[in-house]
Amino acid sequence: MNRRDFLGSTAAVGIAAYAESAMGKSEEQEKQPGEFYEEPARQLPVRKFDVVVAGGGTAGVVAAIAAARQGANTALIEAKGYTGGIITEGGTALHSFFNVWKPYPGVKKVQLVRGIPHEIIERLTKMGGTSGHAELAKGYDHDSVCLAVDVEMYKLLSHTMLDEAGVYVCLNTLLAGAVMEGRRIKGVIAESRSGREVFYAQSFVDCTGYGDLASHAGAEYTEPNDYPLCNSMGVANVDVESFCESLHLSQYAEGLRSGKEGQIVRFQGTPKAEGVGMRLVTTTVHDDYLMFVKANVGGAWSKEKSWRVTDRDAMTKLELEARRHQQELIARIRTVPGCKTAFAARSSPSLNIRRGRVIKCDYDVSQKDVFGGRHFDDDVMAYGFHDHSRKIGGGGGSFGLPYRALRVAGIENLLAAGMMITSDYKAHMSTRNTVSCMAQGQAAGTAAALCSKDNRQTRELQYPILRKALIQGGVYLES
Ligand SMILES: Cc1cc2nc3c(=O)[nH]c(=O)nc-3n(C[C@H](O)[C@H](O)[C@H](O)COP(=O)(O)OP(=O)(O)OC[C@H]3O[C@@H](n4cnc5c(N)ncnc54)[C@H](O)[C@@H]3O)c2cc1C
Numbered sequence: 001m002n003r004r005d006f007l008g009s010t011a012a013v014g015i016a017a018y019a020e021s022a023m024g025k026s027e028e029q030e031k032q033p034g035e036f037y038e039e040p041a042r043q044l045p046v047r048k049f050d051v052v053v054a055g056g057g058t059a060g061v062v063a064a065i066a067a068a069r070q071g072a073n074t075a076l077i078e079a080k081g082y083t084g085g086i087i088t089e090g091g092t093a094l095h096s097f098f099n100v101w102k103p104y105p106g107v108k109k110v111q112l113v114r115g116i117p118h119e120i121i122e123r124l125t126k127m128g129g130t131s132g133h134a135e136l137a138k139g140y141d142h143d144s145v146c147l148a149v150d151v152e153m154y155k156l157l158s159h160t161m162l163d164e165a166g167v168y169v170c171l172n173t174l175l176a177g178a179v180m181e182g183r184r185i186k187g188v189i190a191e192s193r194s195g196r197e198v199f200y201a202q203s204f205v206d207c208t209g210y211g212d213l214a215s216h217a218g219a220e221y222t223e224p225n226d227y228p229l230c231n232s233m234g235v236a237n238v239d240v241e242s243f244c245e246s247l248h249l250s251q252y253a254e255g256l257r258s259g260k261e262g263q264i265v266r267f268q269g270t271p272k273a274e275g276v277g278m279r280l281v282t283t284t285v286h287d288d289y290l291m292f293v294k295a296n297v298g299g300a301w302s303k304e305k306s307w308r309v310t311d312r313d314a315m316t317k318l319e320l321e322a323r324r325h326q327q328e329l330i331a332r333i334r335t336v337p338g339c340k341t342a343f344a345a346r347s348s349p350s351l352n353i354r355r356g357r358v359i360k361c362d363y364d365v366s367q368k369d370v371f372g373g374r375h376f377d378d379d380v381m382a383y384g385f386h387d388h389s390r391k392i393g394g395g396g397g398s399f400g401l402p403y404r405a406l407r408v409a410g411i412e413n414l415l416a417a418g419m420m421i422t423s424d425y426k427a428h429m430s431t432r433n434t435v436s437c438m439a440q441g442q443a444a445g446t447a448a449a450l451c452s453k454d455n456r457q458t459r460e461l462q463y464p465i466l467r468k469a470l471i472q473g474g475v476y477l478e479s
Pocket of ligand 1: 054055056057058059060077078079080083084085086087090091092093094095096173174175176207208209210212230294352353354417418419420432433434435437
């Protein structure tokens with residue numbers, strides 16, 4: 001796809017302004033009328049690392065652990081006070097560590113995603129924090145496997161594992177800019193209550209979900225914003241058994257709940273009672289708690305039709321709308337038998353969307369690749385889940401993701417992992433899922449560390465070296 005095609009492929013488009021520190025006024029500012037204040041230049045303290053990972057969420061946790069385990073002096077910059085990202089805030093269950101085998105006679109069930117993501121889940125399960133890998137017993141046309149997590153335990157475990165790997169974890173720290181040397185990132189600007197600092201490194205991985213680092217560095221991106229926004233809450237004082245009995249269940253999966261096997265851990269349904277008016281898809285690992293109840297806003301769901309996640313003012317209005325919506329949902333849940341005293345015990349710190357910015361990478365995975373079960377000569381992972389299709393993976397229920405899909409186009413030392421890659425909407429319905437993002441994180445973190453070791457650009461890394469390191473790190477490759 002050439003640049004014009006890429007730019008034309010979605011509604012809202014942008015080419016990020018270079019970091020102000022490198023290029024002066026941003027394009028955004030050039031467009032804005034009105035008054036400007038010229039910020040005086042100031043000296044910032046410099047910290048030096050081999051690898052900096054921006055964003056400690058779904059992909060970033062795994063990327064930073066992988067980089068540190070390669071021996072790289074690694075820093076992780078995370079804006080919130082905990083690690084784990086959307087796994088702990090927005091998603092319902094982790095999809096999926098396995099291939100889609102059921103539609104294909106003769107194809108065996110295979111665990112495709114292993115390595116660090118598998119290690120995280122094994123440890124979390126021992127802590128009592130997962131449903132185990134739960135096969136869908138009814139509904140959902142992909143015949144797949146999902147895994148529900150205890151989100152608070154996930155926050156604790158992910159941070160613990162980062163500490164164990166020796167990652168320099170900076171929480172409550174915003175990545176606020178990039179210091180460029182031509183097409184190479186020299187450093188990133190980190191802002192926290194400890195002040196404004198510069199983190200220099202050889203290699204960088206953008207795992208911010210919305211491509212904040214890539215956009216600061218001047219990478220090309222689009223802004224599809226083509227899903228509703230969502231704030232999900234945890235609802236306590238719910239009798240999950242009676243709740244399920246009172247619904248017409250269109251979908252459910254069974255697994256571990258409050259330590260007992262064979263319990264419903266993910267379900268979707270509408271109330272049998274008339275007038276309740278809600279359609280829930282939710283997960284749980286506890287008998288009296290719904291881990292995720294989503295309040296959608298934006299687009300068809302909302303008074304606000306026009307917004308982008310990069311538009312602060314629109315997002316602020318929608319945050320208020322989402323909080324109102326949540327309390328309406330609580331009122332409805334209270335009318336369900338066994339839920340009279342239900343209340344919101346947790347909510348996400350901010351709205352989430354399945355994709356805001358999509359960053360242009362050297363290769364853009366397509367629907368044909370995903371549905372055709374394509375493998376590449378630089379595969380860094382195998383994956384086998386898609387939101388709406390049993391026919392993923394052309395007969396084997398899986399496909400490969402190439403290293404070049406993680407290299408941010410036009411930037412010499414930046415990799416990307418997570419929901420910000422893949423512009424094709426239908427392909428993104430696969431690559432953005434949590435377990436794919438985690439596996440991408442291991443690939444990107446490993447590659448970044450190898451690049452920094454030999455002082456190479458991301459395009460100079462020899463694939464056999466990366467492949468060997470990934471396999472040593474427990475990654476399963478199908479080709
Ligand atoms: C509503 C919803 C439902 C979903 N349901 C499912 C599901 O059922 N199953 C499934 O598998 N997937 C689901 N997904 C998809 C999946 O959860 C996400 O695509 C995936 O978790 C994204 O991972 P990520 O690492 O790209 O981003 P995140 O997990 O969001 O991590 C990004 C991290 O970067 C940090 N960050 C961002 N900007 C900055 C900055 N400037 N400085 C410092 N830190 C920063 C954030 O705080 C965050 O911790 C869902 C997604 C949404 C939104």
